[in-house]
Amino acid sequence: MLISRKWLSQYMDIQAYTIEELADKITAAGLEVEGIEVLASGTNLVIGEVIECNPHPDSDHLSVTKVDVKDEVLQIVCGAPNVRKGLKVIVAKVGAKLPEIEIKKGNIRGVESNGMLCSLLELGIDAKSLTEQQKAGIEELDSDAIVGETDVLAYLGLDDEVLDIGLTPNRNDCLAAFSMAKEAGAILDTPVMLPSYEGAANGGDASQLVVKSETEKCPLYSGKIINSLTIKESPKWMQELLHSSGIKSINNVVDISNLVMLETGQPLHFFDLSKLEKQEIIVKDGLHETYTALDGITYQLEPEDIVITINDKPVAIGGVMGGDDSKIDDDTTAILIETASFDHVSIRNTARRLNLNTDASIRYQKGIEPLAPYKAMDRAVQLLVEYADAKGIEETKYSADVAYEDTAFDVNLQAINELLGLEISEEKAMEVLTRLDFAPTKTGDMIHVVIPSYRTDIKIEADIAEELVRLIGFDDLPSTLPLMPETEGKLNKRQQLRRLLRNTLCAQGLQEVVTYTLISDDMNRDAIMPQATNVAVASPMSEDRKTIRGSILPSMLNCIAYNKARSVKNVAFFEISEVYSNEDSEERLALAIQGDLQQNRHLHYEIKPDFYTMKGLIEALLDKLGYNASRVMIKENDVDTTHFHPYQSAAVYIGRDLLGIIGVIHPTMAKAYGVDTTVMAELKLEVILKNKTSKVKFEAISKYPNVVRDLAFVVDVETPAGEIIKAIKTTGKNVIQDVEVFDDYRGEHVEAGKKSLAISITFQAKDHTLTDEEITNLYNQARDVVKQKFNAELRG
Incomplete structure (x- = not known):
């Protein structure tokens, strides 16, 4: 919204405020002033009269002038084509500062020049508001201009400052100067006196005019005929107000229509009455034809557009632009005034499609007050009577009665x-x-x-x-400190867990990924440890983003396939994310490794990940979290053998709670997702959070030597090595420090259905050096418990 200081001054006394103070107060009240502009600027200006004009002796386009500025006569070289003797002009004397240049005494092709004759462009006037003649040469002042007058900008009506106010979407009322004046008056606590025009359009001679609306998009259409008026130049004050709003003055009638729109916020249109085929206007939609608008461009009308018609022919695009065949010109003697209410959505759609963002369409799109059509009609008639000699005024005709209640x-x-x-x-x-x-x-x-x-x-x-x-x-609001409970700035238990997991896994060489929470139904059917129910999106963007996932691994496998398709074959990913059901949600950790853990092409070796890679990673992770090996149980996978390889996977428990599943992807699932052999895991973080970690105990390192003895057994191939290790450790809890399987042999010299396990046992006491007898006793106990419990045969 552009409104100038002069415009506001018409309605209230604002002499006590600078333009900056006005801007600050309006902004503080919620209507941000985005800029302050001056219409024109220039110092050391004076009005002069050209008393002599001769061709330049060394140029065919320059003139040497003598200009009387009252107290002296200046010689000025000028290149304007319209300079001539007797012309009154704007003179910028030596030392004058204009928007783009500073005037200095000079010598142009051997002729001294003491100043410059100015065009309005050189004073900073927007070219859009000037005629082609004004842009082509210097400004020609009226004959009554006073030679020697130094307040040139005031004489030109350009001594004004314009506020550019950015309106919030709910304040469409401030697009009207009258409403903006009311707003400014309320902000400044200053009385506001608006022009008195109410009822100016009431009455009039009987009219044959018929107005109808056949579309719900136009609830009100009003028309009024004025049978006689005079086209002439607008008064200076009106031209100045229009100019400050960026609107070019045309003639008194067109200018009145623009001024009333700016004052009331209501767009209105004047038709040349003599160019209308009949005095019957029907507003309708549903047309599909071409139409030439006021800008001379032909547009394609669509059925959804609101169109003003006479004899079923369009004469205006409702709320957007009038027609070229009924516009006001210098020969107009009678007009039809139109004011109307239009559906703002329809106007917006039409304006956007036709790329016609006119002043009228912008106001209709933002919404117009209910009484604006009546106010605009009254104000237009008042101004036409006063400044266009309007006579033969007929009664106003309405398409409907719109009742308004405060x-x-x-x-x-x-x-x-x-x-x-x-x-x-x-x-x-x-x-x-x-x-x-x-x-x-x-x-x-x-x-x-x-x-x-x-x-x-x-x-x-x-x-x-x-x-x-x-x-x-x-x-002016009182300043008070907010009442807030004191809190300790630290991470909660869940945040600490996330950070520890991220730091540990990144240190192990894994990269964190973030995948889509929304997945397809097919992917959700591949959920690991699925939720009881699935959450479906009410309005999904696509079938691929239809369901909130109940597991992370399917999304991560898609991510691995995406990388593989782009020649990234060695990946190690992890993700921490929520999974959802209709009842609840839980946080999970997913890991996936594909390709080589290590690779050296020069030395021709590579290390592939396998079940034991993931097992070791999870055990190390849980140990870091404070869960020692005695509390973590890795059991045969009887939870999910559809997505995990049945013989290369396991279920992980903390106590009796299922933490998750680890292992190699099932070949069928790997094929479905387009990935190679992948080692993966999905863990429930809620299980970690609800279980208490072991207390950290510090013990001195034993200063006594350790002794290592080996055992080799032949046991059934189905016998878990972990159970054997656990049984051996029970025979000497404080002395047996470590039990490790270092060989698992199946083949020649071992009976079918059997396997040979070679086990290394480390003995060490904390308070003394073990004797041979103590070691032998413990060694025998370990041997015997394995033989008895697992029906093992000792190998020589």
Whole structure:
């Protein structure tokens, strides 16, 4: 919204404020002033008269002039094609500072020049508001211009400053200068006097005009015929106001239509009455034809567009632009005035499709107050009578009667104060609401307000609260410290777990990935340890993003396949994420490794990941978290053999709680996802969080030597090595420090269905050096318990 200081000055006294102070106060009240512009600028300017003009002796396009500026005669070399003797001009004397240049005494092709004759462009005027003649040469002043006048910008009406106000979406009312003036008056607590025009369009001679609306997109269409008027130049004040808003002056009638739109916010259109085939206007939609608008461009109309028609022929695109065949020109003597209400969504769609963002369409898109069509008609008739000699005015015709009722309701000041955390007095509240023209009256404990028609954004008590605090001023609000409980700045248990997992896994060479939470139903059917129920998205973007996942690994396998397709064959990923059911959610950790753990092409060796790689990684991770080996059990995988290889996977437990599944991907699943052999795991972090970790105990390192003895057994191939290790450790809890399987042999010299396990046992006491007898006894006990418990045969 552009509004100038001069425009506001017409309605209120703002002499006490600089333009910067006005901008600060308007911005503080919630309407941000995005910029301040001057219409023109220049120092050391004076009005002069060309008393002599001769061709330059060394140029065919320059002139040497003598210019009288009252107190002296200046010789100035000028290149403008329209310079001539007797012309009154704008002179920038030596030392003048213009927007682009500073004027200095010079010598142009051997002729001295003491200043410059100026065009409006050189004073900083926007070229869009100038005629081609003004842009081509210096400005030609009227004959009544006073030679020697130094306040040139005031004479030209360019001594004005313009506020560029950025409006919030709910304040469409401030697109109207009258409403903006009311707003500024309320902010500055200054009386506002708007022009008196109410009822100017009432009455008139009987009219044959017929107006109809055959579309719900136009609830109101009004028309008024003026049978006689005079086309002439607009008064200077009107040209200046239009210029400050970036609108070029055309003639008095066109300028009035533009001015009324700026004042009331209501777009209106003037038709040349003599160019209309008949006095019957019908607003309709459903047309599909071409139409040439006021800009001379032919547009394709679609059925959804609102069109103003006469004899079923379009004469205007409703709310966007009028037609070229009925525009006002210098021969116009009678007009038809149109004001209307249009559906803002339809106007927006039409304007966007035709790329016609006119002043009218922008205002319709933002919404217009209900009484604006009536106000605009009254103001237009008043101005046409005063400045266009309007006569033969006929009665106004309407397509429908639109009943308007004021928005009125009661508000509770105590509730508003509680909402705002303030103590606004009743006296202050009544004063602010009066400034806003809300007509407040006291009714018991309540305040009754009646909202002006242009404030369509005020509907409930909360809106009144906002208006009160906005006008009182945020800078005047009392400063209070927020009451907040003291908290210790540290990570909670879950955050600590996430950080530890990330740091540990990244240190092991894995990379964290983030995959989509939304997956397809097919992927969700491959969930590891699936949720009881699945959460479906109400309006999915696609079938591939239809369900909130109940497991992480399917998404991670997709990620591995994506990398493989792009020649990234060696990957080690992990992800920490929530999985969901209709009832609850839980956090999980997923890991996947494919390709080589280590590779050296020069030395021709590579290390592939396998079940034991993942097992070791999980055991090390749990040990880091504080779960020692005695609390972690790795058992045969009887949980999921559909997605994991049945003979190369295991279930991991902490105590009796299933933590997760680790192992090699099932070949069928690997093929379905397009991945190679992958070692993977999915763990429930909730199990880790609900179980208590072992307390850390510090012990001195034994200073006594250890002794290592080996045993070799032949046992059934189904006998788990871990159970044998566990049995051996029970025979000497404080002395047997380590038990390790260092060979697992199956083949020649071992009976079918059997395997040979070679086990190394480390003996060490903490308080003395073990004797041979002690070691032998423990060795024999270990041998005997394995023979008895597992039906093992000792190998020589």
